[in-house]
Amino acid sequence: MKDEKKITVKSATDNLKTIREFVAEFAKEHGFRDKQISELTLAVDEAATNIIKHAYKFNPEKEIIITASFENNELKITLRDFGEKFDPDKAPLPDIKNSLKLKKGGGLGIYLMRKLTDELVYNLSSPEFNEISLIKRLK
Amino acid sequence: MSEFKIERKEENGVVVLYPQGMLDAHTTPQMESVFEELISGGKYKVAVNLKNLEYISSAGLGVFMAYVETMRENGGDIKFCETPKKIYEVFDLLGFPVLYEFYETEEEAINKFNG
Numbered sequence: 001m002k003d004e005k006k007i008t009v010k011s012a013t014d015n016l017k018t019i020r021e022f023v024a025e026f027a028k029e030h031g032f033r034d035k036q037i038s039e040l041t042l043a044v045d046e047a048a049t050n051i052i053k054h055a056y057k058f059n060p061e062k063e064i065i066i067t068a069s070f071e072n073n074e075l076k077i078t079l080r081d082f083g084e085k086f087d088p089d090k091a092p093l094p095d096i097k098n099s100l101k102l103k104k105g106g107g108l109g110i111y112l113m114r115k116l117t118d119e120l121v122y123n124l125s126s127p128e129f130n131e132i133s134l135i136k137r138l139k
Numbered sequence: 140m141s142e143f144k145i146e147r148k149e150e151n152g153v154v155v156l157y158p159q160g161m162l163d164a165h166t167t168p169q170m171e172s173v174f175e176e177l178i179s180g181g182k183y184k185v186a187v188n189l190k191n192l193e194y195i196s197s198a199g200l201g202v203f204m205a206y207v208e209t210m211r212e213n214g215g216d217i218k219f220c221e222t223p224k225k226i227y228e229v230f231d232l233l234g235f236p237v238l239y240e241f242y243e244t245e246e247e248a249i250n251k252f253n254g
Contacts, residue, residue: 013165020194038225045196049164096204096234103208105201108233112197115232 002071003030011052011081012060019048019066023077026068030075031138040136043116044077046109047132055083055130073138080131088122145173153184153249159191162199170199174206183215186248190221195229207239216240220248 007022009015020041027037048064056062065080091110099107113120119135143166146157154177162170177185187203207217220242222230230236242248 013163016163016165016196017161042194042196042229045163049196049198052164094233096238099204100208100238103205105203105205106197108197108200112229112232 002069004067004069006065006067008063008065010060011056011062011064011083013049013052015064016045016048016052019064020045022066023068026070026077027075027136030070032075032136036136036139039116040075040077040134043113043134044079046113047077047079047134050086050109051079051081051083051130054086055081057084074135075138076133076135078131078133080129082129085124085130087124143169145169147173149182150249151253153186153252154182155186155188155245155249157188157191159193161194162192162202163194163196164198167198167202170202171205174202178206178209181213183210183213184252185210185215185217186245186252187217187219188221188245188248189219189223189226192223192226195226197233200230200233200235203235203239216252218242218248218251220245 005026009018023044024037024041027040032040051064052058062081062083067078069076088110092107094107094111099105113134117134118137121133121135123131143160143162146159148155156173158170160166203217210216218240221244222241240251242251
């Protein structure tokens with residue numbers, strides 16, 4: 001049976017905590033272990049941070065819709081935004097050594113999302129919204 | 140859930156920072172202003188004691204990336220100590236242990252600056 005929950009939050013950084021709590025609680029309800037919960041929570045935080053920063057350029061009044069679903073041992077968190085399009089394939093691989101030299105932080109979000117989930121799916125086909133889904137399987 | 144704050148002390152010319160709570164994109168500006176303040180005050184030797192840090196995202200890690208070179212150019216560094224396992228795992232995933240020094244105890248981290 002499929003279980004699904006949804007929240008909508010404004011694109012303000014102080015809502016990152018709300019998003020993390022929503023994800024952690026949902027994952028816990030479905031039997032994920034603490035380590036997996038931490039990994040998924042961090043990955044979703046990175047996705048939401050990217051939306052706030054890049055899609056919405058720190059405008060705190062925009063909406064992010066987060067859907068959590070669980071079916072067949074697979075937990076999926078989908079974040080939908082209505083901001084600027086973003087092509088994840090164009091994001092460069094992080095080169096931390098070089099970033100230090102350039103005195104730059106950042107660029108680590110997508111790498112972390114890939115490392116911390118079993119699957120990352122972008123749906124950029126709609127003209128109205130962008131969607132990213134982070135999938136973690138119960139092992 | 141706890142608020143984020145940063146306590147600090149100074150010992151033997153080394154500033155020890157104690158970030159406490161959750162360091163994410165929301166609280167990162169607080170960490171940045173501490174580093175800005177240290178740099179304008181000419182303090183480049185920084186040990187970050189992570190024992191009370193409950194959470195870190197890449198936004199938080201970005202602060203340490205953005206400021207470490209300035210510290211090193213001025214005879215200092217950012218060194219970490221008392222890192223909880225859960226926090227260390229995030230640093231490790233991104234390869235930080237190759238580029239930064241991590242110590243078990245605060246004393247070791249401080250002594251390394253003056254040794």
